[in-house]
Amino acid sequence: METSLWRTLTQRRSVAVGLVILAVVGVAAVFAPLLAPYDPDAMSIRDRLTPPGADWWLGTDEFGRDTFSRLIYAGRVSLTVGLGVAALASLIGIALGLIGGFFRRLDPPVSRLIDAMMAFPDILLAIALVAALGGSLVNVILALAVVYAPRIARVVRASTLVIRELPYVEAARALGVSTPRVLVHHVLRNMVSPIIVQATFIFAYAMLAEAGLSFLGVGVDPATPTWGTMINAARQYVGTADWLILFPGIAITLCVLSLQIAGDGLRDALDPRISKEL
Amino acid sequence: MLSHIVNRVIGMIAVMFIVLTTVFVIVRLAPGDPAAMMLGPEATPEDAAELRARMGLDRPIPVQYVAFLAQMVSGDLGESIFFNRPVLEVMAARAEPTVFLTLFSILIAVAIAIPVGVVSAYTRGSLFDQGALSTAMLAASVPSFWTGLMFQQYLATHLGWFPVSGYGGPDASFIQRMGHLVLPSVVLGIVNSALIIRFSRASMLDILSDDYIRTARAKGMTEWRVVMRHAFKNALIPIVTVIGLTFALLISGAVVTERVFNLPGVGSLVVGAVLRRDYPLIQGTLVVVAGLYVLINFLIDMIYLAIDPRVKF
Numbered sequence: 001m002e003t004s005l006w007r008t009l010t011q012r013r014s015v016a017v018g019l020v021i022l023a024v025v026g027v028a029a030v031f032a033p034l035l036a037p038y039d040p041d042a043m044s045i046r047d048r049l050t051p052p053g054a055d056w057w058l059g060t061d062e063f064g065r066d067t068f069s070r071l072i073y074a075g076r077v078s079l080t081v082g083l084g085v086a087a088l089a090s091l092i093g094i095a096l097g098l099i100g101g102f103f104r105r106l107d108p109p110v111s112r113l114i115d116a117m118m119a120f121p122d123i124l125l126a127i128a129l130v131a132a133l134g135g136s137l138v139n140v141i142l143a144l145a146v147v148y149a150p151r152i153a154r155v156v157r158a159s160t161l162v163i164r165e166l167p168y169v170e171a172a173r174a175l176g177v178s179t180p181r182v183l184v185h186h187v188l189r190n191m192v193s194p195i196i197v198q199a200t201f202i203f204a205y206a207m208l209a210e211a212g213l214s215f216l217g218v219g220v221d222p223a224t225p226t227w228g229t230m231i232n233a234a235r236q237y238v239g240t241a242d243w244l245i246l247f248p249g250i251a252i253t254l255c256v257l258s259l260q261i262a263g264d265g266l267r268d269a270l271d272p273r274i275s276k277e278l
Numbered sequence: 279m280l281s282h283i284v285n286r287v288i289g290m291i292a293v294m295f296i297v298l299t300t301v302f303v304i305v306r307l308a309p310g311d312p313a314a315m316m317l318g319p320e321a322t323p324e325d326a327a328e329l330r331a332r333m334g335l336d337r338p339i340p341v342q343y344v345a346f347l348a349q350m351v352s353g354d355l356g357e358s359i360f361f362n363r364p365v366l367e368v369m370a371a372r373a374e375p376t377v378f379l380t381l382f383s384i385l386i387a388v389a390i391a392i393p394v395g396v397v398s399a400y401t402r403g404s405l406f407d408q409g410a411l412s413t414a415m416l417a418a419s420v421p422s423f424w425t426g427l428m429f430q431q432y433l434a435t436h437l438g439w440f441p442v443s444g445y446g447g448p449d450a451s452f453i454q455r456m457g458h459l460v461l462p463s464v465v466l467g468i469v470n471s472a473l474i475i476r477f478s479r480a481s482m483l484d485i486l487s488d489d490y491i492r493t494a495r496a497k498g499m500t501e502w503r504v505v506m507r508h509a510f511k512n513a514l515i516p517i518v519t520v521i522g523l524t525f526a527l528l529i530s531g532a533v534v535t536e537r538v539f540n541l542p543g544v545g546s547l548v549v550g551a552v553l554r555r556d557y558p559l560i561q562g563t564l565v566v567v568a569g570l571y572v573l574i575n576f577l578i579d580m581i582y583l584a585i586d587p588r589v590k591f
Binding site for chain 2: 108112113115116117118119120121122123124125127128129130131132133134204208211212215216217218228231235238239242245249252253256257260261264
């Protein structure tokens with residue numbers, strides 16, 4: 001099944017391109033120390049605001065730091081945020097969704113909680129949480145995980161409502177299998193696909209939201225290079241050193257676009273009915 | 279039908295109760311003394327104690343919670359520490375740019391998305407359809423502030439077609455102020471049209487494969503009449519729901535777009551409140567925005583109930 005899923009995914013050219021871009025960005029982030037031509041924090045005031053060229057592939061910033069090296073290192077942080085948020089939001093969302101969907105009495109409060117959390121605009125809730133917790137990388141991941149967990153919870157709850165009525169779940173319960181085991185082995189195991197699809201989209205949204213928070217100056221420490229902090233710092237050089245804002249913007253867009261294409265491809269591969277509709 | 283409306287109202291009250299509780303918890307998540315944090319490092323312990331007493335922070339948490347709920351239900355959102363004025367008054371003074379920015383953006387998003395979505399569905403698989411879907415996906419992937427900065431640089435600074443930033447100053451007329459909102463609205467409209475394009479297309483595709491469309495065609499009706507009078511009219515219902523759901527997305531977009539274009543709206547107000555740790559202002563803004571979202575979606579649900587004859591309770 002895994003082989004056929006992989007084949008279905010890579011058969012679509014756009015999905016294959018998206019996966020290749022993600023792989024390249026991922027490899028660049030992991031091997032940043034080996035790939036970056038310069039130390040991302042090394043300043044060279046003599047070379048400040050040098051346009052892209054042979055020595056500085058993507059130019060330098062106002063402190064003479066190499067944009068290409070910073071872009072690779074920033075990718076590390078941005079991808080960590082995306083991945084961390086997707087993982088943590090999935091954990092919280094799965095727990096909430098399973099509880100709401102499986103236990104009838106707990107469904108109304110859990111559903112209302114999901115509705116209430118989704119009533120907050122994501123950036124607004126995230127900045128309020130970061131304001132309360134403090135602006136560090138871990139707190140940004142925590143805040144965004146809280147913001148996006150209801151999206152996973154909604155999907156998990158809906159799937160649980162269907163799965164709990166299926167004969168094999170009823171059979172497992174009749175055989176005396178414990179509730180936690182039923183939930184994990186029989187219910188959760190059969191909804192991995194929609195969770196992965198949703199987590200892929202959350203990965204993308206979290207990268208956009210982190211960039212937005214950094215741009216507003218309420219995200220991670222401005223000294224930490226992320227694509228968002230790079231754009232925020234480059235604001236004042238728009239028109240004089242456009243490369244400073246152009247490349248981080250392209251990096252975020254490419255990554256988010258690839259994740260969305262991969263998410264769409266994954267959803268279509270796992271549920272061909274949807275691919276016909278969209 | 280009446281019982282559905284009553285249930286929906288009860289659900290809405292429950293959601294608002296959780297919204298209020300969440301806001302209460304968020305503000306109290308801050309480590310250390312919120313009063314000292316709000317006043318900054320120069321404040322004396324006496325100043326902090328006075329503010330704690332004024333905000334009721336010296337009382338036990340359950341007492342604070344009940345007082346907070348009672349205060350919010352009575353419509354009192356508290357007083358901003360920085361502005362030294364009621365939160366509602368401060369928000370009202372900054373509401374105009376945000377309200378019109380949101381309104382213009384949704385109009386632009388709908389004006390782009392619905393025709394594109396309808397044509398895309400009708401010409402499914404064509405070059406136009408593939409182009410529209412790819413563009414919509416690209417629009418949803420670009421950070422809105424980046425698009426804003428690019429548009430600002432090239433369309434406003436270089437070409438001079440739009441005001442670069444700000445809201446026209448204190449003496450600006452209403453028309454001049456609205457002129458400052460054109461470019462920000464276009465940016466936000468384009469970004470938000472992405473989701474509506476995908477939903478309009480999906481909704482139209484769904485309807486176009488229905489039996490009554492085939493019947494309408496079999497009766498010899500013109501294609502224009504089939505698409506516009508039969509398909510589009512019915513496809514519009516789920517699209518209206520999605521437009522309601524994009525409200526939260528629009529507010530998030532407005533927060534960053536206001537910052538790009540230096541607009542003195544609610545978005546920039548809340549960012550300023552976060553940087554100054556003005557907790558009453560942060561909590562007031564959260565409650566109002568989430569409350570509006572809940573109310574808009576309730577109203578859309580009611581409209582849905584009124585216009586869709588298939589929905590019966």
